Amino acid sequence: MVTFDLPGFITTFLAVMAALFVFAIGVGVLLVVTLYIIDITQTQHAIRRNFPVIGRLRYRLEHLGVFFRQYFSAMDREEMPFNRAQRAWVYRAAKNLDNTQPFGSTRDLRPPGTVLFTNAAFPALDTEPTAVEPLTIGPDCPQPYAASSFFNISAMSYGAISQPAVSALSKGARQAGCWLNTGEGGLSPYHLDGGADLVFQIGTAKYGVCDQGGALDDDKLRAVAAHSQVRLFEIKLSQGAKPGKGGILPAIKVTPEIATIRGIPVGRDSRSPNRHPDIADAAALLDFVARVRAITGKPTGFKLVIGDPRWFDDLCQTILRRGPASAPDFVTVDSADGGTGAAPMSLLDYVGLPIQESLPLVVDKLSEYGLRERVRVIASGKLINPGEVAWALCVGADFVNSARGFLFALGCIQSMQCDKNTCPAGITTHNPRLQRGLDPTDKAERVRHYAENLRREVEIIAHACGAANPRQLRREHCRIVVGPGRSVPLDELYRPAPARRLDAA
Numbered sequence: 001m002v003t004f005d006l007p008g009f010i011t012t013f014l015a016v017m018a019a020l021f022v023f024a025i026g027v028g029v030l031l032v033v034t035l036y037i038i039d040i041t042q043t044q045h046a047i048r049r050n051f052p053v054i055g056r057l058r059y060r061l062e063h064l065g066v067f068f069r070q071y072f073s074a075m076d077r078e079e080m081p082f083n084r085a086q087r088a089w090v091y092r093a094a095k096n097l098d099n100t101q102p103f104g105s106t107r108d109l110r111p112p113g114t115v116l117f118t119n120a121a122f123p124a125l126d127t128e129p130t131a132v133e134p135l136t137i138g139p140d141c142p143q144p145y146a147a148s149s150f151f152n153i154s155a156m157s158y159g160a161i162s163q164p165a166v167s168a169l170s171k172g173a174r175q176a177g178c179w180l181n182t183g184e185g186g187l188s189p190y191h192l193d194g195g196a197d198l199v200f201q202i203g204t205a206k207y208g209v210c211d212q213g214g215a216l217d218d219d220k221l222r223a224v225a226a227h228s229q230v231r232l233f234e235i236k237l238s239q240g241a242k243p244g245k246g247g248i249l250p251a252i253k254v255t256p257e258i259a260t261i262r263g264i265p266v267g268r269d270s271r272s273p274n275r276h277p278d279i280a281d282a283a284a285l286l287d288f289v290a291r292v293r294a295i296t297g298k299p300t301g302f303k304l305v306i307g308d309p310r311w312f313d314d315l316c317q318t319i320l321r322r323g324p325a326s327a328p329d330f331v332t333v334d335s336a337d338g339g340t341g342a343a344p345m346s347l348l349d350y351v352g353l354p355i356q357e358s359l360p361l362v363v364d365k366l367s368e369y370g371l372r373e374r375v376r377v378i379a380s381g382k383l384i385n386p387g388e389v390a391w392a393l394c395v396g397a398d399f400v401n402s403a404r405g406f407l408f409a410l411g412c413i414q415s416m417q418c419d420k421n422t423c424p425a426g427i428t429t430h431n432p433r434l435q436r437g438l439d440p441t442d443k444a445e446r447v448r449h450y451a452e453n454l455r456r457e458v459e460i461i462a463h464a465c466g467a468a469n470p471r472q473l474r475r476e477h478c479r480i481v482v483g484p485g486r487s488v489p490l491d492e493l494y495r496p497a498p499a500r501r502l503d504a505a
Contacts (some may be wrong), residue, residue, distance in 0.1 A: 081337070081382065087408055089385050093453035094409035094446035113356070114481040115391050118489070120466030132469045135398055137232060137376050138299025138329035145197075145231040145299055147399065149178035150470055151389060151455055153447075154380050154401035155201050155236070155303070157185025159249050159258045159270070160418075165410055165427045167440040170194025172409075172447025181401065184236055184247060184272065186261040187224055194444070199232040200224055201303070202292070204246050205272035207262040215278065216288075218295055225296035232330070233292050235302040237275065237285075240334040240381050242344070243305040243352040246272035252421045253430055282315040289328045301330035303380070306358035307351070309365070316369035324374050332401065333362050335381020355381040355392070363396035364496035372396075384408065386457035393458070393470055394478040394490060409450035410443050 032053055039045075039052035048055040085106065092099045109116065134146035153173055158166045166188060173180040173196035180196045182188075184203025191198055202209060202216075209224060211217040224230055238244060249258075249270035259266040279285050285302065293300040306312070319327045336352025353361075359379050366372040379397035383389050384405030392400050404412070411425040423429040426438035455470070462470045465477040475490035482488055 082384065082404065082408075082414060086385055087414065090405055090408040090450060093457075094450040096449040096453065099453070099457075110481065110484065112481055112483060114487075115387060116479045116481065116487055117387075117390065117394075117461055117465055118477055118479060119464045123466055124463040124468050126463060132471055135376070135471070137301075138293075140325065141293060141299050141329065142297035143231075143299075147179065147197075149176065149451070149455065150393065150399050151451055151458070152178040152399060152401050153180045153406050154403035155181040155183040155199075155234070155239070156403050156407075157183030157207075157247075157249075158188040158190060158261065159185040159253055161407075161428050162423075162426060162430060162435050162438065163188075163190050164435050164438040164440045164443075166190040167194060168410060168438065168443035169406060169447055170196045171440060171444035172406075172451070173197070175444065175448040176451035178451050179231065181234065185249070185258070186263075187227070187230070188261050192227065192229060196229065197231045198227075198229050199234050200230050201234045201236050203236045203272050204274065204276050205262075205270075206276075207264070207270075207272075210263060214273075216291070221292065221295050225298060231298060233296055233298060233300045234330075234332060235276075235279075235285075235288060235292065235300070237279070237302055237304040238334070238352075239303065240305055240336055240352070242347045243307065243336055244274055245344070245347060246274045248272075250419060250421065255430055282311070282318045285315070286318060286322065286326050286328075290326065293329070299329035301328040301332065301376070301378075303332035303334060303378075305334045305336045305352040306361060307336075307353065309353075309361050312362065312365045316365060316371060319371060320369060324371060327371055327374050330376040330378055330398075331362060331366075332378040332380055333359050333397075337382060355379060355383070359392060359395050359397060360490075360494040364494060368497045368499055370499055386454055386461060389454060390458045390461045390470065390473060391478055393473045394475055395494070396475070405454075406447060406450065409446045411438065411446075 035056070036052045039048040039055065042049060045055070047058055089099060108114070132148070132150065134148045135150075136144050136146045138144045153169055156165075156169070160183060167190045169180055170191055171194035174194050178196075179199055180191065180194075181199040182191050182201055184201050184205065184207055186208025187198070187200060206214065206216055209217055209220040211220075225233075239247075247270075251267050251269045254262075254264065254267055254270055256266050262270060264270050276288070279288050289300050289302065333355065335355030335358070337348070337354050352358075359377075363372070363377055366375050366377070376398045377396060378399045378401055379392040379395075380401040380403075382404070383392055383400050384402050389400045407427060408414075410427050412427055413425055415424055417423050418428040421429045421431060423434060424437075426435040429435060458470045462468070462473055462477075465473065467473050467477065475494065478490045479487040480490065480493055482493075
């Protein structure tokens, strides 16, 4: 009979643990000594040279501060680019949770630039019919598009975001009845599988519709247009993250599938030009719009960040010389304060006009030249909450696009890892382990809830202003704080120039 010597086992176990502890202490001491020698002899970092070993904590804490600041030190409404209050509204809307709040607003209503809405003495009744009629884009095209939703998903390429993220957005867009912009990375099976209406974006590299030399390939463009789900074509001149600079997809994200869709080499940085080589002025832009529209038979427009506003005068005058039929079917106005793509800080901080200035400018210029009814206006850029979307509709936008709002709906935690293939939410990474956390079916529901709840709350704002539905919001319904105790209506702040005769040019 075999007996178990418990005291002996315990003695041996403790001896082994003590030996491992001593070994770990020895390794730790050796590591500290090694780091001390490295730090005291290197000359690149003054902090590490003056404070060996412990100086390394500074860099680690600086890195971790990016992630923890939003939870521990930042106030609800002070963080950039999106504060906790903005994100929390999206998260709750996406989960279809109650978004009411007791005890008053935490938003400071005093600083200049604050947006306020003018509630009517007799608001529209919630019981009255409020259906928003579809708005047609490109009514003279062979295949016009009647868009039913004023709030839609902005451009995010497959490659920049993951396969489950694209699938969730496409399914959610179909369920919510809004469109999904493919971004400049081409048309993937995951855009199509969800069944959503799609806007195909043609970026400066013309991914998915280019020939070997990078020029537009008519046959490839025609093949994309053959998909019934592709309803609009958008020519991207510039985007909010980096106006004047082309996009880049790091080599680590260029998988064989993405390379095939884009028509580029596998495992190499995918860089697009900083502008379309074949579009150098307003006339060339209109030629390109006409070419795409003729090949596809579908409404065609362009997207840009507004810089010098005089350029828009040149565009409108060129249109009038050629005739209103030469105009783009829509213009997407992006804000110059960043986007989903990574970009140099010098561009993010200093180049281009923000949407608060550029959107009224574009609407007023189109009205001045008699083109407002011909050209639909789409607003894009940090418009993720109901108040921001209602403001854009008041200014004159026909539609509002959001990218980062829908990223939050997918579970984005603003960890700023979008370009590193390490996104912890599985949205902007092609790492299968990280993608596993993003369930397309569940997230599609969140995309749907976010779009539906945002539209519903914009409708609540419209009713409070006396408008029957959001499309009836006008500039007189919105005011901007300009100083202590004083605000002015938008129609006073932005005074459009008198309309010109159509034959003025």
